[in-house]
Amino acid sequence: MNQSSYRNQTLIGATGVELIVALYDASIRFLYRAITAVEDGDVTARRDAVKRFLDIVMYLQARLRMDLGGDTATTLSDFYSAMFTMSLEASHAASVAQFQEVIACVKNVRDAWVIVARDPAAGRVLPRELRTREERFLPPAEAAPSQTASVASRWSA
Numbered sequence: 001m002n003q004s005s006y007r008n009q010t011l012i013g014a015t016g017v018e019l020i021v022a023l024y025d026a027s028i029r030f031l032y033r034a035i036t037a038v039e040d041g042d043v044t045a046r047r048d049a050v051k052r053f054l055d056i057v058m059y060l061q062a063r064l065r066m067d068l069g070g071d072t073a074t075t076l077s078d079f080y081s082a083m084f085t086m087s088l089e090a091s092h093a094a095s096v097a098q099f100q101e102v103i104a105c106v107k108n109v110r111d112a113w114v115i116v117a118r119d120p121a122a123g124r125v126l127p128r129e130l131r132t133r134e135e136r137f138l139p140p141a142e143a144a145p146s147q148t149a150s151v152a153s154r155w156s157a
Contacts, residue, residue, distance in 0.1 A: 017117040020060070024110035027056040028103055034091065035099045043094075050091040057084050079109060 014022065030053040037046035061080040064073045083102055090098030 015117065017113060021110060021113045021117055023056050023060060024106060024113060027053050028106055028110070030056070031087070031099055031103045031106070034087075035096050038094045038096050038099065046091060046094065050087055053087055054084060057087075076109075079105075 030049045033049035034046050034053070037043075037049055057080050061077055064077055066073045066077070069076070083105060086098065086102045086105070089095075090102060
């Protein structure tokens with residue numbers, strides 16, 4: 001089994017938050033590819049790696065729910081904008097050191113997502129498109145079990 005299909009298999013049972021962590025992991029891999037391309041003097045490979053990194057950053061930023069996320073969503077949006085700019089500057093300068101700085105920042109936020117992934121209620125606040133099929137049908141995180149039961153009892157077949 002090659003590495004790509006192994007990654008696909010491990011993502012099948014992943015939660016929404018674990019999928020976000022996987023996106024961060026992929027973005028870090030693309031930044032390392034950019035560093036390798038800088039070291040090899042391969043401009044095309046560097047640009048391709050940076051483009052793929054930027055695609056992930058733009059995807060994550062576009063999925064932020066500013067109406068629900070409050071200060072956290074605003075902070076993440078600012079973070080993604082900064083990473084976008086820093087990676088373009090690193091690419092333009094063909095600077096390994098600047099790419100390493102972007103990697104350090106991304107790893108820091110990725111590690112925070114790993115901590116969030118340990119909280120089963122975290123998936124309930126993700127946008128629907130970032131949730132797994134099972135997470136889409138969970139009751140709201142703030143609903144107490146008694147509230148969920150009383151809502152269910154009002155329905156009849």
